Amino acid sequence: MEYEKIKNDIKQILSEKRYTHSLGVAKKAEELAKIHGINEKKAKIVGLAHDIAKEMSKEEAYKYATENGIEFDEIEKLNPKLLHSKLGADICKKKYNFTKEMQDAIKYHTTGNVKMDKLAKIIFIADKTEENREYEGLEEIIQISKKDIDEAVLYICCRGVKRNLDKKVIIHPDTINLINKILIDRM
Numbered sequence: 528m529e530y531e532k533i534k535n536d537i538k539q540i541l542s543e544k545r546y547t548h549s550l551g552v553a554k555k556a557e558e559l560a561k562i563h564g565i566n567e568k569k570a571k572i573v574g575l576a577h578d579i580a581k582e583m584s585k586e587e588a589y590k591y592a593t594e595n596g597i598e599f600d601e602i603e604k605l606n607p608k609l610l611h612s613k614l615g616a617d618i619c620k621k622k623y624n625f626t627k628e629m630q631d632a633i634k635y636h637t638t639g640n641v642k643m644d645k646l647a648k649i650i651f652i653a654d655k656t657e658e659n660r661e662y663e664g665l666e667e668i669i670q671i672s673k674k675d676i677d678e679a680v681l682y683i684c685c686r687g688v689k690r691n692l693d694k695k696v697i698i699h700p701d702t703i704n705l706i707n708k709i710l711i712d713r714m
C-alpha cells in the first residue's frame with residue numbers, strides 16, 4: 528500500500544520529530560478532507576509526504592534541483608527553508624507517481640499560492656494545525672478550519688506575515704497574493 532511505503536521511506540529519511548509531525552499532518556489532512564468532502568486517502572498520503580525534502584542540506588537541495596531542472600525564485604534562494612516544497616513535489620512525482628494536484632499541494636504548502644485548490648488548502652492548514660503543534664491561537668484556527676477553509680488559510684497567512692514583519696524576515700509574495708485573493712473574492 529502506498530501509504531505504508533511512504534511511511535517507511537520517510538521514517539528512514541526524516542528525524543523522529545519531523546516524522547511525527549508528518550504523521551500528524553496526515554491525520555489532520557484526513558480529518559479535514561472528511562469534513563470538507565474531498566478524497567480522504569489522497570489527503571492523508573499527501574499530508575504524510577509533504578515534508579519529504581525538508582531535511583535535505585542546502586547543497587543536496589541545489590544538486591537535486593540542478594539535476595532535475597527545478598528553478599528557484601529569488602526569495603526561495605534567500606530563504607533555504609522554502610526550497611523543500613518544490614523539491615518534495617518533484618520527489619513525490621518521481622518516486623510515488625503523485626498526480627499534478629497532489630504535487631501542487633506539496634509545492635504550495637509553505638508559502639501558499641493563489642492557485643491552491645481544496646486539497647492544497649487542506650494540506651496547508653493541516654501542516655500548521657496538526658496535533659503536535661503548540662502555539663497561541665492554535666485552537667481558534669482549528670475551530671475555524673472545521674467550518675471555513677479559506678478563513679483558516681487567511682488566518683494562518685496573516686499570522687505568518689505578521690510574525691515575519693516583527694522579525695524583519697522576508698515575506699514571499701505568493702503569501703501576500705493569496706491574502707489579497709481571499710479578501711477580494713469576498714467582496
Ligand SMILES: [Fe+2]
Nearest residue numbers: 577578581637
Ligand atoms: Fe514544510
Ligand SMILES: [Fe+2]
Nearest residue numbers: 548577578654
Ligand atoms: Fe510540515
